[in-house]
Amino acid sequence: MSKGYTGIQIGESSIKMIQIVDGKAVKTATEITPDNLVRDGYILSFEALADILKTMAKANQMKNRNAVVVLPLEVCYLRRTSMPYMSTDQLRLNLPYEFRDYIHADREEYYYDYAVVGQEMDEEGEIRSLELLIAAVKNELIEKYTKILHLAGFKLKIALPDACAFGNIIRDYENKNENHPDAYCIVDLGHSGVRVHLYKGSVYETTRVIEYGGGAVDSVIAEELDVDVHIASSYKMKNYNNVQEAEACKELYGKMIVEIFRSINFYNYNNPNSELKDVYFCGGLAKVTPLMEMIRSTLEVRCHSIAELMPENGQDENLELICGAIGATLQ
Numbered sequence: 461m462s463k464g465y466t467g468i469q470i471g472e473s474s475i476k477m478i479q480i481v482d483g484k485a486v487k488t489a490t491e492i493t494p495d496n497l498v499r500d501g502y503i504l505s506f507e508a509l510a511d512i513l514k515t516m517a518k519a520n521q522m523k524n525r526n527a528v529v530v531l532p533l534e535v536c537y538l539r540r541t542s543m544p545y546m547s548t549d550q551l552r553l554n555l556p557y558e559f560r561d562y563i564h565a566d567r568e569e570y571y572y573d574y575a576v577v578g579q580e581m582d583e584e585g586e587i588r589s590l591e592l593l594i595a596a597v598k599n600e601l602i603e604k605y606t607k608i609l610h611l612a613g614f615k616l617k618i619a620l621p622d623a624c625a626f627g628n629i630i631r632d633y634e635n636k637n638e639n640h641p642d643a644y645c646i647v648d649l650g651h652s653g654v655r656v657h658l659y660k661g662s663v664y665e666t667t668r669v670i671e672y673g674g675g676a677v678d679s680v681i682a683e684e685l686d687v688d689v690h691i692a693s694s695y696k697m698k699n700y701n702n703v704q705e706a707e708a709c710k711e712l713y714g715k716m717i718v719e720i721f722r723s724i725n726f727y728n729y730n731n732p733n734s735e736l737k738d739v740y741f742c743g744g745l746a747k748v749t750p751l752m753e754m755i756r757s758t759l760e761v762r763c764h765s766i767a768e769l770m771p772e773n774g775q776d777e778n779l780e781l782i783c784g785a786i787g788a789t790l791q
Contacts, residue, residue: 465617466522467785468609469530469625470509472498473651473674473693473744476782477516479524480789484772488782489520500652501534506604510611517613527614528788529605530622533655533667536597537562538621540577540665545587559596570596577663593664595621618791622648623657623664625787631662632790633769643736645727646766647720648784649745651675654716656723658736665731668723670716674744680708697747704750713751717758724761742766746780 469476472493479487491512497505516522541558543551555574556567563570578591597619606616626646634640644662648655654670674696681703682692695703703709728734739761745751746765756763767779770786 464524465526465528465789465791466517466524466614467528467530467782467787467789468513468614469622469782469785469788470498470503471532471651472501474781475509475512475516476785477513477520477522478782478785478789479522480786485776485782485786487520487522488776488778489516489522490778490781491516501532503604503608506608507611510608513608513612513614525614526617527609528618528620528791529609529616530625530784530788531597531601531619533621533623533669535601536595536621538593538595538623538664538667541592541594542580543590543592545579545590551590551592555594556596558594563596569598569600571599571602572596593624595624618788620788622655622784623667625784625790626657627659627662627664627787628790629766629769629783629787630659634662641735641738643734643738645724645736645739645761647739647741647743649673649716649741649743649748649751651744654720654743654745656720658723658727660734666727668719668726670719670723672712672716677709677712677745677748680712681706684708697744699749704748710750710754713754716751717755720755721759724759736761738762738764740764740766740769742780742783744781 465480467478467480475491475493477489478485497503497508503509537559543554551574555572574592574594576590577593579587580589582588602619605619609616630644642661644659646657648657651674653673656668658665677696678689678693681696682689684706685692724736728736739759741763765780766783770779770783
């Protein structure tokens, strides 16, 4: 099914677009996100974004118009739950009540979906309960994405949380490799923050959000060098005058690493049988060598690039950036 989609991920620092053939990204495009276009995961200017997507598709000859969009966890809800065995109609009727502690608006304002990830059997061999991964997103948001993509010449086929896109990457990897880890941690070193996603096999468990990421590094560099934050961002990625190794940057890296370490330890404490030994990194800061060196020397786990889960795409230098869009297409 991956032949039929264009994957799109809209972040606060960059917009990613890819087309897949047989699981491999054959066309990729990235653009810097203009100021005030995206904030806290929400799109502020729909017409401007539609123009950008349309221009990207035309410039890179991306002709497949069936779009899969990655939703940041800030704009949707995703959680694990267990429910008594029931029919599909009963499940859909009861799903809104599983979000009652999170959604206080009219439940009709949200779209709900689920995936069955496990079953518990009774003594007679009958299904007693279902382990579910459930999601909710505002109808209004899906309508806005549909409008944006229509203006850009696309048709929205699927919208899924970013953690599910990473889960697709893991599932695809496990399907192709008999020897694989039993548990995974994917650390997205993003612009607005760091997200630590945890999985048993390819099944999503939970996410811990660390509130500072690449944008915080930009601010530190801007203050150190007394330059505009946009110039600081450019300096960071180019490592201008070894700015990535500035003491103020290293202090911030250390704070990030402590929180990543705590997230992994907390997960292992609550899952004493966990076999979590492998952590995979992606996002813009995964390109920052001093940070990655500090991570590898500090964390007591095996550290990898997410490229190792996608060997067929391993030659793409932007893989750590576009991996979410790739994962979205692996339905």
